[in-house]
Amino acid sequence: MAGDMSTSASEGFEPPALGEPYLLTPGPLTTAYSVKQAMLRDWGSWDADFRTMTADLRRGLLALIGDARGEYDCVPLQGSGSYCVEAMLGSFVPRDGKVLVLANGAYGLRAAQTMKYLGRAHTLIDKGDYLPPRGDEVGAALDADPSITHVLAIHCETSSGILNPVAEISQATYARGRKLLVDSMSAFGAVPLEVGQIRYEAMVSSANKCIEGVPGFGFVIAKKSELEAAKGNSHSLALDVHAQWATMEKTGQWRFTPPTHVVAAFLAALKMHAAEGGVPARGARYAKNRDVMVDGMRKLGFETLLSDRWLSPIIVTFFCPAHEKFVFSRFYELMKDKGFIIYPGKLTVVDSFRVGCIGRMDEHVMRRVVEAAAASLAEMGVDTAAPPASAIAERAKLAA
CATH class of the missing domain: 3.90.1150.10 (Aspartate Aminotransferase, domain 1)
Known part of the structure; x- marks a missing residue:
């Protein structure tokens, strides 16, 4: 490479x-030696050089989804992948919304548990460890419950290693006028998730997965219209995706102390990702x-x-x-x-x-x-x- x-x-x-x-x-x-090496320098979180790094990170990730119309934006967030899943659910699902959670392993079940903590309505399709949720099952569940506003799908359920059929889940969701949220924590960067092929409102992933960076932040990629509509939805100050996005748009900065070294490592990893093809x-x-x-x-x-x-x-x-x-x-x-x-x-x-x-x-x-x-x-x-x-x-x- x-x-x-x-x-x-x-x-x-x-x-x-x-x-x-x-x-x-x-x-x-x-991780590669060059990714580790990128963390050997200190960065000022408010400095113009680091603001440039943040902008490069956001642009680099958006380049992976094939957003020809410029309808999406990228919002990095401090914390692990589970922080970002909670941030996505808490920010994009209105307080009177309801989520159909698709589970076939620990991470779908964790999302359902997150909904309980948020105190927001949800229902669950649990397929166990061996099989994926299919589009016809999603369609039937949506037909049976008009109050469902969103579907949450796990792209790759790593408790079993199963790759879920997100494309057919998306088709079933939008055919019934609902919205899809995707946890692509362990697949994004290696399994295609281009918006021209698979429709979704928002997805989340993490720095330390298929881009081959190190732990410390995750990111939400969402439609700008959804980001705008998310104002006031969040249950949390720190996990408010709209507030993070609005601050980055206005100042180029993270709201709270960013993982500067992790961002530097991730940019090195993104360069290697592009060089690999x-x-x-x-x-x-x-x-x-x-x-x-x-x-x-x-x-x-x-x-x-x-x-x-x-x-x-x-x-x-x-x-x-x-x-x-x-x-x-x-x-x-x-x-x-x-x-x-x-x-x-x-x-x-x-x-x-x-x-x-x-x-x-x-x-x-x-x-x-x-x-x-x-x-x-x-x-x-x-x-x-x-x-x-x-x-x-x-x-x-x-x-x-």
Whole structure:
């Protein structure tokens, strides 16, 4: 990749700086040396140079949605992705509005919990861990409840790794005169979300996901008309998207202390994203990472939670092996010793773990991940990674 000091054309991506392990998670993730290096300078948050950085950040993100008409704007917000989801819901849903929350994992359920905290009306479609919400289900729910004003969809549900069909959800939503809000936390930057192809009022994502920055802020991309209409909706001073947007439009500054170093790192990451070839190229690399890793893990006997149709290029969930000597905590430590930090499972029905495909790594690294998994199983005395028959039966039953 252009500008990346850690890339080797013959061996793929070199190990992270300072002997760090690879983070095989949905973010924070492994970042390039140049992204880390960008944080070595201090910035004045009110200084003109930093105001220019903020403007560059906003323009750079808007360039990823194909907004030819200039109908959208970008509003960065301090905090994690969940802060931004709450900010979006609290700012764009009127106090007398009602949200249809589409859940098939922890993050959809967290959005429903957020609505409870906000004290605003909502209803829930919960598809469990194995399947996505579909357009016809959304349409039926909207037809049955005319009071619903908004639909919230999770673009990639990382508790299972499922990539949800946002395009058909959008079609069902707008065919009935409602509005769509999208949590694209773990997909934006690698999975297309162009407004000319998929209609939505607002979406949120985070610095430490597919753009490959570091944690510290997220961002809302929304129609300017929605931003204007959001005045007075918010339940919160700090999470008021309209107020943040109005201040940035007037002064170029964040309302409260911005994560200056994180912004500088993100701009470095955005440059690398563009040099790689933008969303299509970033998505293609992640998809290759997934395919190489899944193929290798299956050869060891591991089984994916999801069918190939719904596997995202972001993160993959595997059933834990049935072998009596397999203990996930031990497997985790052995993988870490070999330079790879994997992710625990987040399912309620079966034991599982997850392997992320995003971050500053390529297919060569993913082959080493499989080699490390094979060696770790051998050290544990596990001769097959096949899952319990009950897990496969449960998957078949729930997916039927």
